[in-house]
Amino acid sequence: MHAACGICGGELVLRYPGSGRPLDSSLLSPTNHRPGEHPDLYRCAGCGTLQQAPLPEGAELVRMYRAMRDDAYLQEEPGRRRTARRVLDKIAPHAPRGRLLDVGCGPGLLLDEARALGFEVEGLELSRSAAAFARGRLRLTVHDVPLEEFEPDGEPFDAVVLADVLEHLADPVAALRRCRDLLAPGGVLCLVTPDPSSVTARVAGARWWGLLPAHTFLVPRATLRLLAAAEGFELVDDSSLVRSFTTAYWLGGLAERGGRMAAVVRGARRAVPRRLMLSLSLGDERVIVATRGVQVPTRPAPASGPGRAPLPPRTPAAPAVRAARARPSWRPATRSPRAGRARSE
Numbered sequence: 001m002h003a004a005c006g007i008c009g010g011e012l013v014l015r016y017p018g019s020g021r022p023l024d025s026s027l028l029s030p031t032n033h034r035p036g037e038h039p040d041l042y043r044c045a046g047c048g049t050l051q052q053a054p055l056p057e058g059a060e061l062v063r064m065y066r067a068m069r070d071d072a073y074l075q076e077e078p079g080r081r082r083t084a085r086r087v088l089d090k091i092a093p094h095a096p097r098g099r100l101l102d103v104g105c106g107p108g109l110l111l112d113e114a115r116a117l118g119f120e121v122e123g124l125e126l127s128r129s130a131a132a133f134a135r136g137r138l139r140l141t142v143h144d145v146p147l148e149e150f151e152p153d154g155e156p157f158d159a160v161v162l163a164d165v166l167e168h169l170a171d172p173v174a175a176l177r178r179c180r181d182l183l184a185p186g187g188v189l190c191l192v193t194p195d196p197s198s199v200t201a202r203v204a205g206a207r208w209w210g211l212l213p214a215h216t217f218l219v220p221r222a223t224l225r226l227l228a229a230a231e232g233f234e235l236v237d238d239s240s241l242v243r244s245f246t247t248a249y250w251l252g253g254l255a256e257r258g259g260r261m262a263a264v265v266r267g268a269r270r271a272v273p274r275r276l277m278l279s280l281s282l283g284d285e286r287v288i289v290a291t292r293g294v295q296v297p298t299r300p301a302p303a304s305g306p307g308r309a310p311l312p313p314r315t316p317a318a319p320a321v322r323a324a325r326a327r328p329s330w331r332p333a334t335r336s337p338r339a340g341r342a343r344s345e
């Protein structure tokens with residue numbers, strides 16, 4: 001394994017031993033929540049990020065995502081649209097209109113909702129089947145390239161969304177940097193990602209739904225805020241995601257967790273109307289909204305090139321994170337007047 005954390009370069013300690021099952025496209029789909037199928041997961045002693053080490057090669061990940069299909073995803077379309085509107089409601093106060101990019105847009109439900117609100121929308125999606133739906137059925141502009149290879153036409157974006165995406169990437173720090181480069185000054189970045197430092201995740205332990213084969217990095221809320229700050233973003237909102245699904249889907253997810261709860265839940269599934277919509281937050285997924293500062297932070301050139309290891313030591317990011325930590329306004333426990341406006345739910 002690699003000795004260093006992919007976020008801050010800190011020391012890794014084995015936290016959740018994995019199944020040993022090799023990663024393939026069938027394990028990557030968003031509706032796959034079977035517990036215990038993830039590879040070994042390590043926790044960074046420095047920043048608390050849970051991560052796979054070693055990671056699949058970036059090109060290999062891209063190949064698997066292109067082949068991924070998730071036929072169950074759209075069965076929950078009404079709830080997913082409602083959840084997407086909630087995410088857009090967090091963005092709108094800071095970017096009420098303009099160009100919006102959804103990275104990893106799937107079949108395009110968030111883009112479709114954003115377009116209805118008046119945004120000019122584009123998406124990035126590697127899965128061929130999801131991108132085909134977005135283009136064919138929803139008439140959306142979707143590019144099938146990874147974020148790092150995307151070269152947009154026209155003006156910079158007013159909003160960039162990474163909903164349930166950061167935790168799938170081979171290099172989340174590089175992704176934040178790329179988002180900053182794609183945004184206009186003052187533009188809005190919206191990150192939705194599972195929080196391994198949440199009470200729910202800690203209580204659930206090895207049965208937490210966030211521990212999936214597809215999840216390469218699970219970044220704790222405080223670390224995520226530091227990373228965003230280090231990349232020149234100013235936090236404007238930090239809340240817990242409220243998701244909408246049918247009762248059947250919610251209870252199905254709980255039953256999959258197994259244990260003594262599973263039998264009870266299976267009974268409840270038979271007793272409640274299956275299509276009833278239920279909106280709730282488990283408190284373990286954050287919605288972070290931040291605006292791109294005018295000043296771009298300076299840092300040493302990142303180590304890259306053909307000889308780059310699958311999970312390089314993040315020496316370039318480490319000084320930036322340390323520098324952000326040293327700024328009193330970005331200590332997680334201390335809130336600047338501006339950060340103080342961010343709400344916790």
Ligand SMILES: [Zn+2]
Nearest residue numbers: 005008044047
């Ligand atoms: Zn770390």
